[in-house]
Amino acid sequence: MDVLILGSASASGSRERDNTYLLLQHDEGSWMIDVGGNPLGKLKQAEIPLHSIKGVILTHFHIDHIFGLPSLLWGMWLGKRKEPLIICCPQDHQDQLGDILRAYRTDEWPIGFEIKVQPFDCAEPGTLFVQGDMTVSVFTSLHAGSTSGIRVACGDKVLVYSADTAPSEWIRSQPRIDVLIHEATQARGDMSIHTSLEGILTFYPVDRIPQVIAIHLTDDEPYDEVLAQYKKTGTPGVLLAHDMMRVSL
Numbered sequence: 001m002d003v004l005i006l007g008s009a010s011a012s013g014s015r016e017r018d019n020t021y022l023l024l025q026h027d028e029g030s031w032m033i034d035v036g037g038n039p040l041g042k043l044k045q046a047e048i049p050l051h052s053i054k055g056v057i058l059t060h061f062h063i064d065h066i067f068g069l070p071s072l073l074w075g076m077w078l079g080k081r082k083e084p085l086i087i088c089c090p091q092d093h094q095d096q097l098g099d100i101l102r103a104y105r106t107d108e109w110p111i112g113f114e115i116k117v118q119p120f121d122c123a124e125p126g127t128l129f130v131q132g133d134m135t136v137s138v139f140t141s142l143h144a145g146s147t148s149g150i151r152v153a154c155g156d157k158v159l160v161y162s163a164d165t166a167p168s169e170w171i172r173s174q175p176r177i178d179v180l181i182h183e184a185t186q187a188r189g190d191m192s193i194h195t196s197l198e199g200i201l202t203f204y205p206v207d208r209i210p211q212v213i214a215i216h217l218t219d220d221e222p223y224d225e226v227l228a229q230y231k232k233t234g235t236p237g238v239l240l241a242h243d244m245m246r247v248s249l
């Protein structure tokens with residue numbers, strides 16, 4: 001299983017990056033986690049056919065994480081999709097999802113495929129679905145509004161994506177993480193609903209996590225300075241995400 005980082009910017013946008021969203025690429029079907037600005041273009045760049053996408057998982061309903069959804073659906077309609085599309089959505093926002101689809105009048109296009117909404121409770125960590133050797137679960141993130149991080153277990157490997165969150169005790173207490181993709185909205189300092197890169201490096205046992213990738217990055221923040229400072233003290237490599245970065249699990 002691979003994760004393709006389709007966008008890596010924080011909410012305020014970026015000169016070079018799309019807002020943060022990811023693609024879980026699996027032999028039995030791929031899943032988009034959130035939908036940033038240019039899903040159709042990014043999938044074309046990666047030569048990933050739209051029909052290989054089985055569903056979408058929305059971590060929360062802040063606009064930068066969902067605004068590409070109508071474009072994705074539009075592309076699927078133009079592509080004459082027939083297979084159902086699953087949208088896993090925080091249950092607190094199921095009505096809002098319905099409102100968004102109605103506002104875009106998806107029923108008038110008309111979409112030739114079923115949209116199956118699968119609500120989940122952000123306050124109740126648990127399995128979303130199992131697909132072949134991949135188990136996808138959600139856990140509660142510490143953000144503004146109902147937000148879930150995503151845990152993906154594949155074989156004996158574990159990937160955790162924090163979504164937007166303050167430093168999370170749940171993540172810190174995990175016995176095994178092979179890849180941690182964690183938001184770092186700023187380079188330094190304490191934040192109430194987000195984490196800084198410095199926060200990642202000081203809060204989590206990064207020396208025990210083989211790959212740590214900082215995402216949800218803000219232009220002009222001194223991330224490289226922070227990395228250089230912590231590397232001097234022996235912290236192993238932590239990477240900054242970029243759009244179209246591929247991570248294998």
Ligand SMILES: Nc1ccn([C@@H]2O[C@H](COP(=O)(O)O)[C@@H](O)[C@H]2O)c(=O)n1
Nearest residue numbers: 010011062063064065144145164193194
């Ligand atoms: N209740 C809220 C809602 C939003 N914000 C601010 O908006 C940003 C939303 O984008 P995210 O990518 O971070 O979800 C968030 O960072 C806040 O700056 C807020 O403060 N309170």
